[in-house]
Amino acid sequence: MKKITIISGGSGGLGLAIAELVVKSGKDVLILGRDSEKLTLTARKLNRTSEKADISTLICNIGNETDVRRVGKYLTEHKIVTEYLFNNAGRGLFTKASTSTAAMIDDVFEANLKGMILLTSEILRITPEQEELTIVNIMSTSALYGRDEETIYCAAKWGARGYTEALRIELKGTKRNIIAVYPGGMKTDFWKVPGQNRDISGFMDPSEVAEKIVNTVLFNKGLVVSDLTINRKR
Numbered sequence: 001m002k003k004i005t006i007i008s009g010g011s012g013g014l015g016l017a018i019a020e021l022v023v024k025s026g027k028d029v030l031i032l033g034r035d036s037e038k039l040t041l042t043a044r045k046l047n048r049t050s051e052k053a054d055i056s057t058l059i060c061n062i063g064n065e066t067d068v069r070r071v072g073k074y075l076t077e078h079k080i081v082t083e084y085l086f087n088n089a090g091r092g093l094f095t096k097a098s099t100s101t102a103a104m105i106d107d108v109f110e111a112n113l114k115g116m117i118l119l120t121s122e123i124l125r126i127t128p129e130q131e132e133l134t135i136v137n138i139m140s141t142s143a144l145y146g147r148d149e150e151t152i153y154c155a156a157k158w159g160a161r162g163y164t165e166a167l168r169i170e171l172k173g174t175k176r177n178i179i180a181v182y183p184g185g186m187k188t189d190f191w192k193v194p195g196q197n198r199d200i201s202g203f204m205d206p207s208e209v210a211e212k213i214v215n216t217v218l219f220n221k222g223l224v225v226s227d228l229t230i231n232r233k234r
Helices: 013-024 036-049 065-077 102-126 151-170 206-218
Strands: 002-008 029-033 055-059 080-087 133-138 176-183 227-230
Touching (some): 002 102, 013 080, 013 206, 036 055, 055 065, 065 080, 065 102, 080 102, 102 133, 102 151, 133 151
Parallel strands (some): 002 029, 002 080, 080 133, 176 227
């Protein structure tokens, strides 16, 4: 069976930077995203990165169970086994706690928590027990610390952290490896929020963060890294 690396939110920012490094290592990748145009551009860019790796894309809102099931069906029908799953998709929200609405909560939780759970569950369901699977849950340092004007976002990320730690306990002793990644702020479109003008000039380069993650996940044979926190130098 063919083995593949799946990256959610892989058409930009950190996800794309991770995809580029994974492809350079010679591994086949499947990029999941909501925007078909961005996915097409991503595939073209990655195909220029390596002639050895196969690049696939699928439109998928990971917070939508029907979309996620469609990904599982695609993998099963094509006899593809997931070797690495990078749960990278997410969405930010920066607002006062007094302005919270149900729509805001649903939107942030779907992207940062519900989607991670749904996609992970589907990949676990269809991956044969004898096959080794590494699940990389990329969260944020907002999963470690509370921050003002990030109440909903922090709640979603703390939930993702709790899910990750419980998942690790549940899968202990199996061929499933769970890695939690907590990166600090990066220079990506994540911070492009209407009505806000945040200075990100001192934030990290996503390509450098991606290098730390990929080196830890792909090239630490014989070693187990459970948690990785990445911050910029003070």
